[in-house]
Amino acid sequence: MNEVHLLYFASLRDAAGVDAERVRTAAPDLAALYAEQQARHGFALPLARLRVAVDGAFARWDEPVRSGCEIAFIPPVSGG
Amino acid sequence: MNEVHLLYFASLRDAAGVDAERVRTAAPDLAALYAEQQARHGFALPLARLRVAVDGAFARWDEPVRSGCEIAFIPPVSGG
Amino acid sequence: MSMRMQHERGFALLDTTLDPMRLREQLQHDRAGAFACFEGWVRDHNDGRAVLGLRYEAYRGMAEREGARVVEEARARFDICDAHCVHRVGDLAIGDMAVWVGVSAAHRGAAFDACRYIIDTIKDRVPIWKHERYADGDAGWLHPAADPRAVTR
Amino acid sequence: MSMRMQHERGFALLDTTLDPMRLREQLQHDRAGAFACFEGWVRDHNDGRAVLGLRYEAYRGMAEREGARVVEEARARFDICDAHCVHRVGDLAIGDMAVWVGVSAAHRGAAFDACRYIIDTIKDRVPIWKHERYADGDAGWLHPAADPRAVTR
Numbered sequence: 001m002n003e004v005h006l007l008y009f010a011s012l013r014d015a016a017g018v019d020a021e022r023v024r025t026a027a028p029d030l031a032a033l034y035a036e037q038q039a040r041h042g043f044a045l046p047l048a049r050l051r052v053a054v055d056g057a058f059a060r061w062d063e064p065v066r067s068g069c070e071i072a073f074i075p076p077v078s079g080g
Numbered sequence: 081m082n083e084v085h086l087l088y089f090a091s092l093r094d095a096a097g098v099d100a101e102r103v104r105t106a107a108p109d110l111a112a113l114y115a116e117q118q119a120r121h122g123f124a125l126p127l128a129r130l131r132v133a134v135d136g137a138f139a140r141w142d143e144p145v146r147s148g149c150e151i152a153f154i155p156p157v158s159g160g
Numbered sequence: 161m162s163m164r165m166q167h168e169r170g171f172a173l174l175d176t177t178l179d180p181m182r183l184r185e186q187l188q189h190d191r192a193g194a195f196a197c198f199e200g201w202v203r204d205h206n207d208g209r210a211v212l213g214l215r216y217e218a219y220r221g222m223a224e225r226e227g228a229r230v231v232e233e234a235r236a237r238f239d240i241c242d243a244h245c246v247h248r249v250g251d252l253a254i255g256d257m258a259v260w261v262g263v264s265a266a267h268r269g270a271a272f273d274a275c276r277y278i279i280d281t282i283k284d285r286v287p288i289w290k291h292e293r294y295a296d297g298d299a300g301w302l303h304p305a306a307d308p309r310a311v312t313r
Numbered sequence: 314m315s316m317r318m319q320h321e322r323g324f325a326l327l328d329t330t331l332d333p334m335r336l337r338e339q340l341q342h343d344r345a346g347a348f349a350c351f352e353g354w355v356r357d358h359n360d361g362r363a364v365l366g367l368r369y370e371a372y373r374g375m376a377e378r379e380g381a382r383v384v385e386e387a388r389a390r391f392d393i394c395d396a397h398c399v400h401r402v403g404d405l406a407i408g409d410m411a412v413w414v415g416v417s418a419a420h421r422g423a424a425f426d427a428c429r430y431i432i433d434t435i436k437d438r439v440p441i442w443k444h445e446r447y448a449d450g451d452a453g454w455l456h457p458a459a460d461p462r463a464v465t466r
Contacts, residue, residue: 009219010289010301045303053287056222072219072287078302079216079223079247079288080200080259080279089372090442090454125456133440136375152372152440158455159369159376159400159441160353160412160432181334190407193356196349196428203346203419254343268351272429275349279421 001026002065006037007072016041030054031061034073045075081106082145086117087152096121110134111141114153125155170231170243173218173288175250178257183244192241192264196271198279200259202252206302210295216249216258219287223247230281238274240265245278247288323384323396326371326441328403331410336397345394345417349424351432353412355405359455363448369402369411372440376400383434391427393418398431400441 001024008016016037027033030052037043051074052059054066058074065071081104088096096117107113110132117123131154132139134146138154145151180199187195204211227245234243241264248258261278265271293299333352340348357364380398387396394417401411414431418424446452 007219009287010217010291011303014301049303049305053219053222056219056225058226072222074219074287075289075301076303076305077283077285077287078290078304079218079286080283087372089440090370090444091456094454129456129458133372133375136372136378138379152375154372154440155442155454156456156458157436157438157440158443158457159371159439160436180337184333188354188408190357193354195352195354197352198421198425199348199350200421201341201346201348201417204343255341264354266356268353268432272351272425276425 002067004033004065004067005070007070009072010075011045012041012043012073012075015043025065027065029062029064030059030071033065033071034061037073043073049076050074082147084113084145084147085150087150089152090155091125092121092123092153092155095123105145107145109142109144110139110151113145113151114141117153123153129156130154169224169228170235170245171224171227171282171286172246173220173223173227173249174246175248178246178248178260180257180260183246183260184262187242187244187262187264189241189264191266194265194268194271196263196265196268196275198259198261198275199257200279202254202256202258204254206292209298211254212293212295213251213253214293215251215291216247217289217291218247218249220249223287226286227282230278230285233281234263234274234278237277238263238265238270239267240270240274243274243278245282247282247286249288322377322381323388323398324377324380324439325399326373326376326380326402327399328401331399331401331413333410333413336399336413336415340395340397340415340417342394342417344419346419347421347424348415348417349421349428350416351412351414351428352410353432355407355409355411357407359445362451364407365446365448366404366406367446368404368444369400370442370444371400371402373402376440379439380435383431383438386434387416387427387431390430391416391418391423392420393423393427396427396431398435400435400439402441 053072133152243263245261263274290302396416416428443455
């Protein structure tokens with residue numbers, strides 16, 4: 001089990017009801033971690049439309065989950 | 081013979097020593113008129129690098145010279 | 161000289177009104193003959209719906225780093241003197257400026273290309289989200305499908 | 314609405330300092346989400362020579378008509394809200410603004426494209442000439458060979 005800090009933004013935060021949470025997870029990679037949180041919070045956005053960031057930098061979905069990281073699921077951005 | 085009002089700008093004005101003059105000419109078209117004035121004033125710019133305007137609108141070199149017109153030889157522009 | 165005068169960080173998030181004159185002055189160099197600039201303004205409509213106002217939210221630390229990286233990429237790719245981008249966060253009204261991009265260069269081609277690159281890439285990659293309020297009472301986050309014209313990473 | 318608010322004449326020659334804030338304000342519309350702008354500044358060099366200052370001269374009546382026609386062409390070709398261009402005549406110093414082009418539009422693609430079209434075409438077609446004074450004491454009119462990238466008539 002790894003313990004990570006999750007950040008939620010925009011529609012994901014509205015769905016989760018919190019902007020951050022600490023979770024313990026057995027998910028082997030970031031894709032599995034999203035699937036787990038998607039099931040728990042009922043996120044409408046499929047993984048294919050998201051990017052993921054670890055400690056503030058874009059990461060790949062197949063990277064392993066490491067304890068102590070800050071992980072953000074990035075919904076399609078709409079700045080500018 | 082037609083009498084026209086000629087305007088000179090930039091390097092053509094420097095070469096002619098005047099910014100405008102009234103001339104009587106037998107030149108049949110605007111190209112011949114430029115050749116005539118080029119010989120008279122020693123303009124360095126060949127016709128191929130100029131455009132010509134009649135009464136403030138671009139014209140074609142093969143248009144006839146009409147009495148009373150304002151004719152400007154337009155050296156390559158350098159605004160902007 | 162131009163290297164020294166470049167902003168340490170080419171991108172900033174601001175929660176106060178953007179001042180285009182001050183931003184513009186920071187990019188002036190005697191060797192710059194061209195200045196291209198883009199401003200994003202809050203429109204009164206989007207996809208056919210009347211918009212009352214909006215709010216921008218950012219993943220602040222990451223947005224600052226990604227935004228600065230985009231401006232650095234533009235400085236490296238194009239023959240420019242300097243470039244800078246600022247983006248609003250918080251509540252905005254119709255007509256407010258949401259984003260400002262400015263580029264100075266010796267010649268206009270590089271200034272236009274770099275300016276376009278920066279705004280396209282900011283919109284594609286920097287974690288900022290827009291929440292719109294509509295005249296019909298509805299409101300929501302914008303999560304656009306990928307723009308096929310956008311520059312991808 | 315936008316048609317009514319458009320400037321009667323989209324181009325002007327001015328012999329006084331250009332004010333980008335005032336010019337910019339004239340293009341604001343609630344339906345405009347994008348604003349692209351280009352400024353030409355007097356550079357301290359040209360073709361490797363140090364420049365002290367310059368002077369612009371125009372065939373005034375014709376330049377005003379041709380400039381207005383260029384802006385009208387941009388309004389017709391691109392999906393924009395409004396566009397405007399002003400050009401200086403007279404004496405200018407290093408850093409002074411020689412030309413300003415601004416375009417507002419619902420979306421950024423049209424704003425950039427129209428802005429680029431206007432400055433490219435102004436430089437190609439409007440009868441304005443630049444006289445440069447150099448640090449080596451020389452001075453002269455610029456009569457550039459045709460730019461192969463320029464939009465031709």
